[in-house]
Amino acid sequence: MLLHFAAPFIFVIVAAAFIALNLLISRLLQPRVPSAGKNTTYECGEIPIGSSWVQFNIRFYVITLIFVIFDVEIVFLVPWAVVFKDLGWFAFVEVVIFVFILLVGLAYAWRKGDLEWDKPETGKFARDAAPQLFEEVGTERQQTVQEVTL
Amino acid sequence: MQALAEAAGKFVFFIGLIVLNIAAILTWVERKQSAVMQDRIGANRATIFGIRMLGMFHMLADMLKLFTKEFFIPMGARRFVYLLAPMISLLFALVGFAAIPFGDTLILGGREIPLQIANVNIGILYIFAVLGMAVYGVVLGAWASNNNYALLGGLRASAQMLSYEVAIGVSLVGVIMVYQTVDLMEIARAQGQLLWGWLPQWGILLQPLGFLIFMTAGIAETKRIPFDAPEGESEIVGYFIEYSGMGFGMYFLTDFLETILIASLTVTFFLGGFQVPYLYADGFHFPWGQAILLPNIAVAALQFLSFLIKLIVLLFIMMAIRWTLPRFRYDQIMHLGWKILLPASLINILITAVVLTIIG
Numbered sequence A: 001m002l003l004h005f006a007a008p009f010i011f012v013i014v015a016a017a018f019i020a021l022n023l024l025i026s027r028l029l030q031p032r033v034p035s036a037g038k039n040t041t042y043e044c045g046e047i048p049i050g051s052s053w054v055q056f057n058i059r060f061y062v063i064t065l066i067f068v069i070f071d072v073e074i075v076f077l078v079p080w081a082v083v084f085k086d087l088g089w090f091a092f093v094e095v096v097i098f099v100f101i102l103l104v105g106l107a108y109a110w111r112k113g114d115l116e117w118d119k120p121e122t123g124k125f126a127r128d129a130a131p132q133l134f135e136e137v138g139t140e141r142q143q144t145v146q147e148v149t150l
Numbered sequence B: 001m002q003a004l005a006e007a008a009g010k011f012v013f014f015i016g017l018i019v020l021n022i023a024a025i026l027t028w029v030e031r032k033q034s035a036v037m038q039d040r041i042g043a044n045r046a047t048i049f050g051i052r053m054l055g056m057f058h059m060l061a062d063m064l065k066l067f068t069k070e071f072f073i074p075m076g077a078r079r080f081v082y083l084l085a086p087m088i089s090l091l092f093a094l095v096g097f098a099a100i101p102f103g104d105t106l107i108l109g110g111r112e113i114p115l116q117i118a119n120v121n122i123g124i125l126y127i128f129a130v131l132g133m134a135v136y137g138v139v140l141g142a143w144a145s146n147n148n149y150a151l152l153g154g155l156r157a158s159a160q161m162l163s164y165e166v167a168i169g170v171s172l173v174g175v176i177m178v179y180q181t182v183d184l185m186e187i188a189r190a191q192g193q194l195l196w197g198w199l200p201q202w203g204i205l206l207q208p209l210g211f212l213i214f215m216t217a218g219i220a221e222t223k224r225i226p227f228d229a230p231e232g233e234s235e236i237v238g239y240f241i242e243y244s245g246m247g248f249g250m251y252f253l254t255d256f257l258e259t260i261l262i263a264s265l266t267v268t269f270f271l272g273g274f275q276v277p278y279l280y281a282d283g284f285h286f287p288w289g290q291a292i293l294l295p296n297i298a299v300a301a302l303q304f305l306s307f308l309i310k311l312i313v314l315l316f317i318m319m320a321i322r323w324t325l326p327r328f329r330y331d332q333i334m335h336l337g338w339k340i341l342l343p344a345s346l347i348n349i350l351i352t353a354v355v356l357t358i359i360g
Helices: A002-029 A058-082 A089-112 A124-129 A131-149 B002-037 B058-068 B079-099 B123-144 B148-179 B184-190 B208-221 B245-270 B296-322 B330-359
Strands: B101-108 B111-116 B283-285 B291-293
Touching: A002 B002, A002 B058, A002 B079, A002 B245, A058 A089, A058 B123, A058 B148, A058 B330, A089 B330, B002 B058, B002 B079, B002 B111, B002 B245, B002 B296, B058 B245, B079 B123, B079 B245, B101 B184, B101 B296, B111 B184, B111 B296, B123 B148, B123 B184, B123 B245, B148 B184, B148 B208, B148 B245, B148 B330, B184 B245, B208 B245, B208 B330, B245 B296
Parallel strands: none
Antiparallel strands: B101 B111, B283 B291
């Protein structure tokens, strides 16, 4: 059994050697002229401000969590699919129940809006917290718009 | 020792001669095909002694340029991860080809050589593992660059590739159910059998919905247009924005290798792999009773040619899709992945199970 993976393992080594050879040839041929301007992080020609390792949107993390659940589901489905014809209806019903439980999870995430990527309404939560303030700003803005159009 | 030499020979033949050359030609096809589709002339400047050959020498020029450009590390980057990421990317794009069968058995000097580099008996799981690793190269490279655009590209790539990997996995369960094996060689062999005595049992006929889902998710997995939000040349350039010289070259090669990998997987699962209709180990046996007997070497050559032609046609279609559709918005990409392809592939499993149980 382990011998089955000897060939892929050799393949990995050969592929790694191929990559190393590419890098080596490139290293021998390329010039090395570092300069402060060249080595700066690219930001459309501006001098970059701060680091880019910032907090990112939680939705990417939620998607990864849902992915883990479904990827494990696939791993469970594969052995069932191989022997499916021999097992018949009983195993089929069991798998339907198993997938159904996971689908309830997907439906929950769907309903909660974790699969939505549209921009949420601007300042939705702030408006809930202080509706008075937002109404004032809203009327001011409407007046300005009217003035401009007049 | 002989087995080692055999594996090395197959590696040099399949990877060195076929896959890497197709990857190089694809860089040219991509430019020339777009030019033809958009009524332009396209690449035609590179010459060797005045010979242009439709701009074919541009792929040589591109390669030389990538080799001779400086590969420098930007100041803010994490050196180790920054250097490691493109290597991971390229390594796992190459390793995926180990499980692809490009022909049946070739008998050479009394030895039976299966035309598959590594005969892994859990081929599909191996492919999943390799495709899963592809995400790491992209995300690590994007993070280590310490660049805002790169980080954006990496985040988009992570969520997109993970979403479509689920669709790929679930759509292949239908294929496993039909052929009852996870060995890619066995799947390709099973597609040589006939349905009702005349119809080749190809995956596209038995799993049409699975084929559509796999193709769509596969193109998304390679991050090509219309799913190129992680690269988005006109807005964020991509996760490889800070890479220069060979570092960029490795990501560039990975991009094309992954396209070929997805195309050859589609051929193996759905288009009959290396099968030629009615061709068996000893020659053609047509359903109307006629038979043309062929030596083993001719059969192997025909099978390999059949695999290659299917692969090239599929790649051409994938390239044509690239120049036909505009880029999808990111919310549309995620919507398609989770709300359309995933339920559709689960329904595909359900239909397959019911039909198979009724037929017996």
